[in-house]
Amino acid sequence: QVQLVESGGGLVQAGGSLRLSCAASARTFSSYFMGWFRQAPGKEREFVGAITWRGSTTYYADSVKGRFTISRDNDKNTAYLQMNSLKPEDTAVYYCAAHLGNDGRRFRDKEFYDYWGQGTQVTVSS
Numbered sequence: 001q002v003q004l005v006e007s008g009g010g011l012v013q014a015g016g017s018l019r020l021s022c023a024a025s026a027r028t029f030s031s032y033f034m035g036w037f038r039q040a041p042g043k044e045r046e047f048v049g050a051i052t053w054r055g056s057t058t059y060y061a062d063s064v065k066g067r068f069t070i071s072r073d074n075d076k077n078t079a080y081l082q083m084n085s086l087k088p089e090d091t092a093v094y095y096c097a098a099h100l101g102n103d104g105r106r107f108r109d110k111e112f113y114d115y116w117g118q119g120t121q122v123t124v125s126s
Contacts, residue, residue: 002026002115004096009120012086016124020081022096022117029077030054032115033099035107036070036081038092038122045095050107051079059107064090086124093119 003025012018026032035050049060051070058070069082079096097113106112 002032002098002100004098004115004117006094006096006117006120009094009122011123011125014087014124014126016086017082017084018086018122020083020094020096020120020122022079022081024077024079024098026077026098029072030074031100033101033104033107034070034072034079035097035099035113036079037095037097037110038090039095039119040092043092045110047108047110048094049081050104052104083122086122088124088126090122091124092122094122095119 005023008020030053033053036048037045038048039045047061048064049070051058051072055072067085072079096117098115099113
């Protein structure tokens with residue numbers, strides 16, 4: 001069982017930045033493919049981005065490409081989501097998720113992930 005704990009959310013003005021962290025309790029964090037999702041009120045949870053096991057490759061939703069950056073530090077069992085140039089439409093609860101396995105093809109699907117954090121609120125004011 002892996003526990004994921006997000007932190008770093010808050011209130012920020014449009015154009016500002018936030019960095020979210022996702023701390024994992026996994027003994028072998030590098031075995032987990034990590035993803036970030038978000039859910040705005042009344043909307044489906046949507047894919048934001050993902051990072052492969054050793055961080056060599058990242059993937060992003062078109063809506064955040066060029067503004068958000070995902071990274072990970074396997075020695076610290078932590079994944080990060082750096083969010084720059086934030087917009088009001090980025091307001092949502094942000095979740096990190098982990099998948100244990102070698103196949104990373106379905107990383108955009110919520111069902112691909114085995115473990116989820118509790119979420120952290122990000123609010124961007126205009």
